[in-house]
Amino acid sequence: TQLLEQSPQFLSIQEGENLTVYCNSSSVFSSLQWYRQEPGEGPVLLVTVVTGGEVKKLKRLTFQFGDARKDSSLHITAAQTGDTGLYLCAGGGNAGNMLTFGGGTRLMVKP
Amino acid sequence: GAGVSQSPSNKVTEKGKDVELRCDPISGHTALYWYRQRLGQGLEFLIYFQGNSAPDKSGLPSDRFSAERTGESVSTLTIQRTQQEDSAVYLCASSLATRQGLMNTEAFFGQGTRLTVV
Numbered sequence: 001t002q003l004l005e006q007s008p009q010f011l012s013i014q015e016g017e018n019l020t021v022y023c024n025s026s027s028v029f030s031s032l033q034w035y036r037q038e039p040g041e042g043p044v045l046l047v048t049v050v051t052g053g054e055v056k057k058l059k060r061l062t063f064q065f066g067d068a069r070k071d072s073s074l075h076i077t078a079a080q081t082g083d084t085g086l087y088l089c090a091g092g093g094n095a096g097n098m099l100t101f102g103g104g105t106r107l108m109v110k111p
Numbered sequence: 112g113a114g115v116s117q118s119p120s121n122k123v124t125e126k127g128k129d130v131e132l133r134c135d136p137i138s139g140h141t142a143l144y145w146y147r148q149r150l151g152q153g154l155e156f157l158i159y160f161q162g163n164s165a166p167d168k169s170g171l172p173s174d175r176f177s178a179e180r181t182g183e184s185v186s187t188l189t190i191q192r193t194q195q196e197d198s199a200v201y202l203c204a205s206s207l208a209t210r211q212g213l214m215n216t217e218a219f220f221g222q223g224t225r226l227t228v229v
Contacts, residue, residue, distance in 0.1 A: 006153075033217070042115070042202055042220025043154075088154065090218070098167060099144070099206070099218055104153030 003027050004091055004102035012108040017079055021105045023072045023089035029100075030093025032065050032072045037086040037104075079109045113137075117203050117221035124193055124228055132188040132224045136205030141183050144218065146202045147172075154202065160186065193228045200225050 007022045023032070031050045035043035047056050049065035049072065056063045060083075062075040072089055089102045116135040124130050136143050145157040156170035160180045171177070175193075180186035190197055200223040207216040 035218075040222070042204070042222055043218075044220070045217045048217070086153065098142075098159045098161070101146070101154045101156065106151065 003100045004089055006087075006089060006102040006105050008105060009103065010106050010108075012110065013079055015079060015081055015109055015111050019076050019079060019107070021074045021076075021087055021107070023074075023102050025070050025091060027091070028069050029091035030069070031091070032069070033090045033092065033099070034063055034072070034074055035088040035090060037088065039085075043086070043088055076107075079107075081109050081111050083107060084109050115203055115205055115219050115221035117201075117224050119224055120222065121225045122227070124226070126195060126228055127192055129189065129191045130193055130226065132190075132201050132226070134186045134188070134203030134205075134221060136184070136186070136203070137219055139183070140205035140207055140219070142206045142218075143180055143186050144204045144206075145178055145186070145188050146204070148200045148202055148223070150199070157188070157201075190226075193226075195228050198226055198228045 004023055004025050013019055031048055033048045034046045036046055037043040047058055047063045049056055049063055052067045052069045054065045060077045064073050076083055087105045090099045092099050115137055118133045122130055141162040143160040146154040147157055148154055158171055158178045159167040175191045178188045202220055202223045204218040204220045206218045
């Protein structure tokens, strides 16, 4: 059983649309990270959130950490084709200090 | 080196052969992870090394899989008697040491080794 569940698993939208990706767990994490992976590359860190209720913005991307530090969301405004990729959340401070990754959300933004 | 380096970048092997994949982490990073990623899928955890602690091998799918790491340096992932279902990209990541209660630092990934078993 995965500690972190991401939804949806796949998402295909048109350029300009908004979307939200969710990362949920029954466990508490001391930190939550979001990564993006493009084809042929390894995942790259986008953001780290550490405080319950924290909101961070990165251009058109808004990340939120749940008050109880068990869940997180990523909202993309006015998606662009360059946003296409696999989005992964990763929880830290649990499971022996190991980073635990969710299963990922594969996003396709069509022109 | 500047980043996590994995070799080879591509490996094609015949079913039943053994393969060895190599990961050079970023210097000073005590934590090292191996993941498997099948085509179009997310990351599947394989094994985690943290300094001199016993590795977390809970993700290894069978006894054909093993990994070693000497100190805080290079790690090798070995797959014995490869099967077609082993075909995937194998990703390695490293990060700075973490302690209980502290925020985990960023994981830096290599570009992976694409393994094809024919």
